[in-house]
Amino acid sequence: MHAQHHRELSKRSMRILLPAVIAMPLLFGCSTTARIEPYKATDAVLEAGDGVVILARRHHSTHEAEQDFIDCIAESLAGGKQEIVVHDSTEFEDTLYPWFEPSTAPLNMVDMSELLDRPAVAERVKDTGVRFLVWLDGSTDRVASGGSITCAAGIGGAGCMGLAWWEDDSRYDAAVWDIADLSHSGTIHTDVRGRSVMPAVVIPFPFIARPQAKACRGLTDQLEQFLTTPTGYGAGPEEIG
Amino acid sequence: MAPKRNSLRISVLSAAAFSVAACTSAVVIESEFPTPLVDTLPIAIGLYYDPELRNFIHAEALPRSSTWTIDLGDANLAMLDPLYGTMFATTRQISELPPSPLELTDVDGILSSTLNVYQFDVPRSTRDEFVEVWLQYRLQLIEPNGSTVIEWDVEGYGKAEIDGNREDAVQRASIVAMREAGARISTQFVQQPAVSDWLKEIEDARSTSQGA
Numbered sequence: 001m002h003a004q005h006h007r008e009l010s011k012r013s014m015r016i017l018l019p020a021v022i023a024m025p026l027l028f029g030c031s032t033t034a035r036i037e038p039y040k041a042t043d044a045v046l047e048a049g050d051g052v053v054i055l056a057r058r059h060h061s062t063h064e065a066e067q068d069f070i071d072c073i074a075e076s077l078a079g080g081k082q083e084i085v086v087h088d089s090t091e092f093e094d095t096l097y098p099w100f101e102p103s104t105a106p107l108n109m110v111d112m113s114e115l116l117d118r119p120a121v122a123e124r125v126k127d128t129g130v131r132f133l134v135w136l137d138g139s140t141d142r143v144a145s146g147g148s149i150t151c152a153a154g155i156g157g158a159g160c161m162g163l164a165w166w167e168d169d170s171r172y173d174a175a176v177w178d179i180a181d182l183s184h185s186g187t188i189h190t191d192v193r194g195r196s197v198m199p200a201v202v203i204p205f206p207f208i209a210r211p212q213a214k215a216c217r218g219l220t221d222q223l224e225q226f227l228t229t230p231t232g233y234g235a236g237p238e239e240i241g
Numbered sequence: 242m243a244p245k246r247n248s249l250r251i252s253v254l255s256a257a258a259f260s261v262a263a264c265t266s267a268v269v270i271e272s273e274f275p276t277p278l279v280d281t282l283p284i285a286i287g288l289y290y291d292p293e294l295r296n297f298i299h300a301e302a303l304p305r306s307s308t309w310t311i312d313l314g315d316a317n318l319a320m321l322d323p324l325y326g327t328m329f330a331t332t333r334q335i336s337e338l339p340p341s342p343l344e345l346t347d348v349d350g351i352l353s354s355t356l357n358v359y360q361f362d363v364p365r366s367t368r369d370e371f372v373e374v375w376l377q378y379r380l381q382l383i384e385p386n387g388s389t390v391i392e393w394d395v396e397g398y399g400k401a402e403i404d405g406n407r408e409d410a411v412q413r414a415s416i417v418a419m420r421e422a423g424a425r426i427s428t429q430f431v432q433q434p435a436v437s438d439w440l441k442e443i444e445d446a447r448s449t450s451q452g453a
Contacts, residue, residue: 068404098423
């Protein structure tokens with residue numbers, strides 16, 4: 001009798017709590033907002049036989065673009081509609097060692113020009129077929145978090161109750177250098193913020209936003225256009241809700 | 242009673258051994274280092290690798306963390322040997338310092354390498370995402386007559402994202418730091434005033450002997 005009453009109570013509470021759990025992310029907002037600002041200064045585009053390499057800016061002590069983000073951009077560009085030839089960044093750095101290490105990598109076009117004045121370096125770059133260098137600078141960081149979840153266990157079972165949330169910000173700048181023209185072709189700025197929520201009613205229900213994955217998709221789309229569209233590109237910032 | 246005491250002792254020792262083993266992180270730095278794309282200097286150099294450099298193991302007990310042993314011995318040679326092989330027209334290994342007269346035959350100088358400092362930081366907090374490594378090689382360029390041309394400290398710094406495994410991050414950060422030091426050695430060696438003066442002296446002496 002007592003067990004049946006307990007089951008009835010559980011059923012009733014689940015009927016109330018389940019819709020609440022589903023509604024919580026909508027109310028508290030498991031959401032992502034993105035802002036992408038492309039700027040292209042030239043009409044240069046990839047031609048037959050030209051390749052691209054994606055490199056991380058690694059001279060900052062505070063942050064560094066994550067390797068999986070670099071890989072995501074490189075793989076997405078190579079596998080995209082335009083089938084852009086993307087060179088492996090580690091292989092490129094090894095081939096041109098020691099000129100693309102954190103302390104020796106060119107920071108601007110003047111440095112790049114001086115580096116290419118070395119015949120051996122210029123020859124090696126030419127051999128790779130790389131026309132555009134894409135320097136990625138930025139990182140994904142936790143910018144806010146709050147709430148709490150309490151879990152307890154007893155003889156009758158275990159469960160959690162509460163709500164936790166956190167917000168991650170993926171900010172990346174992609175600076176595109178044209179080696180053939182020795183010019184800075186332009187920059188694409190990407191800022192994607194994602195708020196994740198995890199309500200817990202007996203068990204936690206994670207609703208996770210993935211701003212880094214969205215930044216990768218957004219930046220890849222923009223880079224693809226940047227490298228293949230000569231004109232009519234870079235009209236202004238694009239906002240995605 | 243005795244067997245009981247023995248089994249208790251074995252249990253305690255096993256537990257202690259297990260806890261010590263569980264709190265020790267051992268890393269052997271292994272990598273293939275690329276050959277540098279630099280101009281080769283037209284000189285013959287005798288290379289002396291200090292035994293400490295060849296067998297370098299850094300051991301450190303981090304407070305409120307585990308004990309680390311990091312073996313860089315083989316990696317030091319894997320990085321420096323091809324580097325010097327490209328930087329200098331001819332290289333030959335020297336077994337001891339000061340070298341024997343036979344080892345001094347046909348060399349313009351001797352370059353001794355030691356690893357002076359190795360420091361690393363593994364964050365305890367989950368918010369810190371990077372392992373950092375800082376190391377310093379000391380190079381000493383010695384003339385065949387025994388006088389020192391230059392003593393040069395070369396630093397390398399590396400950091401690596403902790404992607405689940407801290408040992409792996411220490412490995413990657415160490416390799417970045419070593420590559421960084423190698424980049425400095427290969428690009429800045431000739432820029433050292435004492436080295437450029439010494440190279441000029443060698444060049445002048447060769448011109449004079451050719452003229453005579």
